[in-house]
Amino acid sequence: MRLPECPFFLFGMGKRRKLLYRRGELLDALTAEVLRTWDVAEERIDSSEYRVELSLRDGSLVRLSEDEQGAWLEAAGERELLSEAPVRLPRFEGHPQAGLLRGLHQELLVNLVDGKPTPNLVVYPKPWLRDGAMVAMCLEKTGNLSLIEEWVMGLDDPFDRNNGMEEADNLGQALYLVSLFSDKSHPLVERLLGLLGRFERDRHIVGLTDGAEHPVYQTKWLKLGLRRLGLDDPHEIPEVYDSYSALFWMDFREAHIEGPPFSKDAGELYPYLTWAEAHFHGWDPPMHLCNPAYPHTWEAQASQADYPRMGIICDEYVSRRIAAPHTWHAAEAFPYLLARQWGPAQHDGLRRVLGPPAQVSNG
Numbered sequence: 001m002r003l004p005e006c007p008f009f010l011f012g013m014g015k016r017r018k019l020l021y022r023r024g025e026l027l028d029a030l031t032a033e034v035l036r037t038w039d040v041a042e043e044r045i046d047s048s049e050y051r052v053e054l055s056l057r058d059g060s061l062v063r064l065s066e067d068e069q070g071a072w073l074e075a076a077g078e079r080e081l082l083s084e085a086p087v088r089l090p091r092f093e094g095h096p097q098a099g100l101l102r103g104l105h106q107e108l109l110v111n112l113v114d115g116k117p118t119p120n121l122v123v124y125p126k127p128w129l130r131d132g133a134m135v136a137m138c139l140e141k142t143g144n145l146s147l148i149e150e151w152v153m154g155l156d157d158p159f160d161r162n163n164g165m166e167e168a169d170n171l172g173q174a175l176y177l178v179s180l181f182s183d184k185s186h187p188l189v190e191r192l193l194g195l196l197g198r199f200e201r202d203r204h205i206v207g208l209t210d211g212a213e214h215p216v217y218q219t220k221w222l223k224l225g226l227r228r229l230g231l232d233d234p235h236e237i238p239e240v241y242d243s244y245s246a247l248f249w250m251d252f253r254e255a256h257i258e259g260p261p262f263s264k265d266a267g268e269l270y271p272y273l274t275w276a277e278a279h280f281h282g283w284d285p286p287m288h289l290c291n292p293a294y295p296h297t298w299e300a301q302a303s304q305a306d307y308p309r310m311g312i313i314c315d316e317y318v319s320r321r322i323a324a325p326h327t328w329h330a331a332e333a334f335p336y337l338l339a340r341q342w343g344p345a346q347h348d349g350l351r352r353v354l355g356p357p358a359q360v361s362n363g
Helices: 098-110 129-142 145-153 169-179 187-198 215-228 264-269 271-281 307-312 315-319 327-342 350-354
Strands: 008-011 019-022 025-028 034-037 040-046 051-056 061-066 070-075 078-084
Touching: 008 061, 098 129, 098 327, 129 145, 129 169, 129 327, 169 187, 169 215, 264 271, 271 327, 307 315
Parallel strands: none
Antiparallel strands: 008 019, 019 025, 025 034, 040 051, 051 061, 061 070, 070 078
């Protein structure tokens, strides 16, 4: 998908204040308060280095950047700390897509609002358990899991209800998240186990996820959560076709009945579907579904996103109903690329498949 040509960059990884640079302005990304303005002749956005460099019409230079300590503004020989909170930012040295991995990691971290993993901080005010579980898997790999600990430990409902219903996959996702910081004594666990009977059919669970039944996907999530907490698990993954089965690449790969892949149109709108599917099957990474310049990830035409809020960036995002960056997209592309580098020997063709590192974006 071609994203709108209106360059911007978000700052505020982890628990830092969320800041937006766009068209010579620095704003609070959540309130739209204008914090700084510049008369810009040229801008250079480098997502792999978390940096925006501005050449002003008066000949001076301004740099906005982020590192493990905080977000910074450098101008006129002064360096000002805009927001401070620690994060870990591995460089992924030696990986043929190290720059892209850093960019994807940034898009995961910047969408954490008050320690809660929102799909996109602009159009989604609340975290989603599914996106949160996928983000957690990435944060665990980069030493940033503690950033969401308070949110997870405070969970008191096994459903996020963001699609206006109690979705069955949330049960396993909630258990998995709790397992990262606690054990079966967490109060959410007892409540959740008491609800299982409502979803159990034969020896699996089934309910709605994204408006349809996905018993394989839902049962796989449940089994992962139960096993992580050391709980009894009498459930069996049903031997039925489920279009969402290939979205669960983390375990239970043998429990899968083949069917048609996600359509090209679905992949363009919801690229996390195609990335997850490729990860599951070991297919070549769908690099066409990862924007070479910032933002790298997106979601379009989703039912629950408040797209008018994307007007803070530009009107084309609103009219085309696109939100970018997007955490589920990033949380699928990131671990897939990471696993291909250090995975089994059969994936040694990674460099041939991926090609050269992503190019720096120029404004």
